[in-house]
Amino acid sequence: MALDKLNMKVNTPIPIDPMQQSMGAAIQNISLATHAKGFGTTWMYAPVIAYREIGEIVMFPSHGY
Numbered sequence: 110m111a112l113d114k115l116n117m118k119v120n121t122p123i124p125i126d127p128m129q130q131s132m133g134a135a136i137q138n139i140s141l142a143t144h145a146k147g148f149g150t151t152w153m154y155a156p157v158i159a160y161r162e163i164g165e166i167v168m169f170p171s172h173g174y
Contacts, residue, residue, distance in 0.1 A: 140150040163169075 136152060140152065143150045
């Protein structure tokens with residue numbers, strides 16, 4: 110699971126899979142509502158996984174962050 114890889118602990122009675130589904134549905138609804146208002150959206154998950162590599166590509170300073 111993604112939370113395990115990030116060493117994050119979730120203290121909730123709701124199992125992880127339903128929580129992820131709920132968040133996915135919420136993000137989808139926000140994207141649809143934004144699109145209906147004429148704006149564009151994108152769902153980006155790669156920065157969570159590859160933040161070091163992306164930082165190197167865009168030459169983002171690693172100190173202090």
